[in-house]
Amino acid sequence: MPTLAIDGGEKAVTLNMGEPWPRAGEEEIEAVVAALRKSREDWEYLCSARGGGPTAEMEQRWAEFMGARFCMATNSGGAALHIAVMAAGVQAGDEVIVSPYTWGQTVSCILQQCAIPVFADIDPETYTLDPADVERKITPYTKAIVVVHIYGHPADMDGILAVARKHGLKVIEDCAQATGAIYKGRRVGTLGDFGCFSIGDGKQISAGEGGCLLTNDEDLFEEALMVGQHPMRQGWQVKSEERRRWMDSLIYTYRIHPLSAVMIMQQLPHLDEWNAQRRQNHGMLTEGLKDIPGIKGVKVAEGCEHVYHQYSPTFVPEEVEGVSREVYVKALAAEGVPISLGYVRTPIYLRPRFQHRNYFYGKELPWSLSQRPIEYKEGDCPVAEHRCARVELGSGGGPRWLGDQSALVRQILNAFEKVTGQIERLRELTRHEASENVMRHA
Template sequence: MSDQLAIFGGKKTVTETAPVWPRFSDEDIDAATWALNEARTKRDFISASFGGEGLEAFEGDFAKFLGAEHVVSVNSGCAAIHVALMAAGVKGGDEVIVSPYTWGQTVSPILQANAIPVFADIEPDTFNLDPASIEANVTPHTKAIVVVHLFGGPARMDAIMEVAERHNLMVIEDCAQADGASYKGKRVGSWGHLGAFSIGNGKNLAAGDGGMVTTNDKWLWEMALLFGHHPSRQGRQLEDPELREYIDSCCYTYRMHPISSVIARSQLKHLDEWNAERRRNADYLSEKLSEIPGVAPPDVAEGGEHVYHMYPMTYEPEEMDGLSREVYVKALAEEGVGVSAYVKEPIYLRRRYQEREYFSGNGLPWSLGKREVTYAAGDCPVAERRCAEQEMNLGSTAWYEDCTELMDQIATAFRKVAENVGTLKEREGELSQEN
């Protein structure tokens, strides 16, 4: 007989805690202090309007880190996607293929661009867009694909780029959760025509808030500047004569705060090291969980290098005598394992998309479409099944240092729950009714 579960009065398994995140070192604090001191005598040093030395230095360093020609800093990952869509030439009524299994802010910039999201299904192993489903959803009205590298795991970019090239589509990579991830030797964000990154507080590169748009195309870079930065910087850096004709104040205020850029630049030097440690801890946990019924550890696309912004798992109820995911997660929580759902419901089944009404009203952007685009249950069965039955995530994965003891305890908790499945099944009705 195994140890009594904590949910029935037994001893809690997990006593270790993950390191605090974000991590701000003395070096980061010194960098921010230095920038403020410089600003005492240099008015433009922390001016996002004019660009600013610190901000443009970070853009340059991030471009080198990524292997990209150009970077434009913005104030969030969501803004980065919006800017990328505009730079890519997405117009009102255009269709943009995107994943239904993601954070909502991957999709809302499509609506902000007055374009129409078309949802392709995901792969059951990587949880990223399935290239075959992308191809099946291309229409004469498709303009772009927004590819999410969800949880820090890279999508199969070679296959996706092949689809895009066949149909002359622009590809925008949502790398908000994948700072530093790579696929087949190339960093994510350098595969598509444009990349969108985030340095929000919980991200692998965390500097308060901010985002970056990346590209290897100078014209796309200038378009991003024109859309999201101050006319002062546009006047200094735009070279295309036609684009210069549009330098005025009719643009979005999407500029990154310069202090965020200084902190991000300081932290960027350690990102690969931190990601490697996250990977080491995650791989160790995956090896342990692969031997335990009821849970499947995350898979990684062949040739991919995951950075584990989150640690996604798959619940396998058939291995747990049909025990509901709700009760399984409750039992784990009492053992000290904070497992939760992330997406919970495919984007297209949410009220806004069912009503096809955004903040602009008047049926926009759907009323601009060249055809009727509607959303219904069954559109993306893999994503729907994951949300309804399988989705589980360890959301706090700040495993940037040795967390072996924590990983061992988490695995022990999963095994303990699996070994007590009979008792949980017997009391499932009672446990399901408890808050």
């Protein structure tokens, strides 16, 4: 039996972890240089305030590609989400339902509007919002739902939209991790009232920083322009006379850098091909993990195309009795397997900002504006809590797994076989770790 790397043996994984990501291709470099040259003859070309030039072109292409009527580029996904919450008509003190199993900015856009996040639980297989729990969390003060396609897997949009329609709520899709993902034949970001994307580091398309929002509703689009665009742009795009009365520079500077728009236009035509490669490589990992005890690969729900911003499998303790998740992960990591205890780790409402009601405004805002007593406590979302505390894992290569990574995936699977073939040793390590913990706390 080969010695485990955790005991000083050879590592089972020797290949590097995939392509560097993000990376600038020659096309992008040439396009950026050409745009800068063009701006010498046409000074307005790269002026962000008017929103013409490459920004307008990128917005048009993004909307066409995704299948939506309107696109507004922003400087980040967080900015797009914040604009969407404001433009959706959410006011200070209103409630917005959201997942606790996410990156914080799915939630901070609600706090930034001084509205109150109310958390609904997730589905244990897809880790996305459970529509039944969303419905249970609705109160007379609820105005909207922010639904995140976490890790690149589409949420149950039919279920969410049905609940939203029944109760007259706006739906904002957080697609920051899911650019290009498909739900029942349609791209995510085109199904709710707003779709918000991030085009920052580590996303399926990456332009350094950037984002955008999509909507099919002209009225909501104008409202978004009023919040996040310069009056020079509002001047030619906002048609409503009532809104035009309010045009002013009292806005948020959430405009995209035009050179990001140039880079995005170069990458967008490759998006589907890149995502197909990510699916192929991660799909091979899922297939191989079927025979490995102690771990369940990532499930893809019917009718969904995952785009793997993250690959988050699940620890199955019943299959490796006596082995802790920590030891399982340590032994695999020592072999060179990309593996961690997961991405979210603590549901958002159990984090200090919620437990201490301390967001950036002070004076307990936004909670001091809530229209009923609001509590955030253990047991609020049991599925998310169990996932974070007991079974969440992180693995795979995310957006870096382009091209053919089958040799790397095979090495990773060999490492899983090597480690799980020595369960008795893992049990011993677990017992040792447990006794050390007891000593440490004695």
